[in-house]
Every structure is written in structure tokens, then in C-alpha cells.
Amino acid sequence: MAIDRARVEAAVVELLAAIGEDGSRPGLQQTPARVADAYEEFFGGLALDPVEPLSETVPLGDSDAETVLLRDIRFRSVCEHHLLPFTGVAHLAYLPGDRVVGLGRLPKVVEILAARPQLQERLTEEIADTFVTGLDPRGVLVVLDATHACVTTRGARQTDASTVTIASRGELSDPVTRAELIALIGRGVK
Numbered sequence: 001m002a003i004d005r006a007r008v009e010a011a012v013v014e015l016l017a018a019i020g021e022d023g024s025r026p027g028l029q030q031t032p033a034r035v036a037d038a039y040e041e042f043f044g045g046l047a048l049d050p051v052e053p054l055s056e057t058v059p060l061g062d063s064d065a066e067t068v069l070l071r072d073i074r075f076r077s078v079c080e081h082h083l084l085p086f087t088g089v090a091h092l093a094y095l096p097g098d099r100v101v102g103l104g105r106l107p108k109v110v111e112i113l114a115a116r117p118q119l120q121e122r123l124t125e126e127i128a129d130t131f132v133t134g135l136d137p138r139g140v141l142v143v144l145d146a147t148h149a150c151v152t153t154r155g156a157r158q159t160d161a162s163t164v165t166i167a168s169r170g171e172l173s174d175p176v177t178r179a180e181l182i183a184l185i186g187r188g189v190k
Contacts, residue, residue, distance in 0.1 A: 003043060008036040042078050042085075045115025050126070053108035054134030057099035067172075068100065069093040071185055073107045079150055080117035088120075088146025088162065091185045094131055095138035095171050109134075120146055120165050128167035139172030141181050 009032035016023040016031065023031070073090040090110045113126050128142045145164045152159045168178050 002047065003036065003040045005033075005036040005040070008039050009033060012036075041115070042076075043115060043117065045112040048112045048115075050109050050112040050130045051134040053105040053112070054101050054131070056105070057101050057135065059099050060096055065096040065100065067093050067095055067181065068103075069181065069184060070103055070106050073110055075107075075110050075114045075144075075146075077114040077116070077118045077120075077123060077146075079148055080119060082150045082154070083117070084149035084153070086118075086120060086146045086148040086150075088144055090127065091141075091143040091145075092127070092131070093139075093141040093172060093181050094135060095140075097136045097138055099135065101135060120144055120148070120163055124165040124167045128169050132169050137170065139170035139177070140168065141172040141178060142167045143182065143185060 012032040012035045013023045016028060021028060023029070069091070070093075071089075071091045073092065074087075075090055076085055076087045078084065079086050090107075092106050092110070109130050110127060113123055113130065124142050124144050127144075128140045131137060131140045131142075143164065143166050145162055147162045151157075151161050151163075166178075166182075172178055172181065
């Protein structure tokens with residue numbers, strides 16, 4: 001589904017009027033089109049299947065592959081409660097079953113799911129579930145650490161606050177194994 005630009009632009013014109021602004025003044029004339037451009041980018045994941053990037057896999061054969069961990073994947077999303085952005089980093093780990101996927105495909109899953117109106121808690125779970133569906137791994141761990149504009153710029157105004165959410169599946173749900181991976185994420189092991 002494509003973004004309905006005309007409706008977004010009309011809504012922005014109405015929003016500007018509702019806050020007492022003149023949408024025809026020079027500084028605001030292009031604002032409705034700019035917001036429509038931004039919304040196409042922010043919500044482009046609504047039209048995409050997050051499992052698709054995981055469709056081209058490589059069989060492992062008889063290998064007993066251990067954990068694959070990709071850290072510090074930058075992401076941005078829009079909180080569905082206030083339509084304000086949240087940004088952060090995702091850390092993804094999985095224990096391969098009988099196949100692996102190119103590492104560049106992992107951030108694509110995060111990007112697709114983040115490009116929707118979201119809650120960080122749900123985003124974390126959706127990423128984990130997508131890896132389970134797309135790769136059938138022995139285990140999955142997803143850790144998101146994000147800063148929310150609704151916390152930093154309004155209400156509580158806690159500019160240094162971040163939110164950490166965790167989702168684990170399969171063998172990576174074991175508390176000891178999960179703790180080892182979280183320690184690796186935190187240490188920045190090179």
C-alpha cells in the first residue's frame with residue numbers, strides 16, 4: 001500500500017490551521033509536501049514483507065555453527081502513541097539451524113519493521129519472530145536500545161533516558177546463554 005500523499009498533505013494543512021498557523025505563509029507553504037515525503041520514508045515498511053530479506057539462505061551442511069551476532073545496527077522508527085520518532089541501535093543474534101543468511105540481510109529486517117508506526121516493545125518481538133519464521137534457527141536474541149522523542153522532548157523531558165527491550169527465542173532463551181551474549185554486546189568485543 002502506497003502512502004496517500006494528497007491525504008497526508010491535506011491533514012498537515014488542517015493541523016497547521018488547528019494550531020493557529022497560516023499554512024500559506026512562505027515558511028510553511030512546502031511543509032505539507034515535505035511531511036508527505038517524510039511519511040513515505042517513515043512508513044514505507046507497511047508495504048513490505050520483513051521475511052523476504054531472509055529468503056536467500058546458504059545451507060550449512062554438517063556444520064554445527066555457533067552464534068551469529070551483529071551489533072550496533074542503527075534504526076529509526078515512529079512511536080504510534082505520539083507520532084514522534086525514536087532512534088537507537090539493534091543487536092541481533094541467532095544460532096543457525098541448517099542455514100544462514102548474508103549479514104547484510106539482518107539490518108534490512110530491522111529497517112522494514114521499524115518503518116511502521118511502532119512500539120519499541122512490539123518491534124523487538126516482531127524482529128525475533130521474523131527471524132524464527134525466515135531462518136528456523138535454534139535460537140534468537142534481539143536487544144534494542146532506543147531514545148524516544150516523547151520522553152526526551154515532552155512530558156518527562158529526560159534527555160539522557162533510553163529504553164532497552166529484549167526478545168529471545170529457542171536456545172537463546174536460556175538465561176545463562178542470553179547473559180553471555182548480552183555481555184558481548186555490552187563489551188563491544190572486536
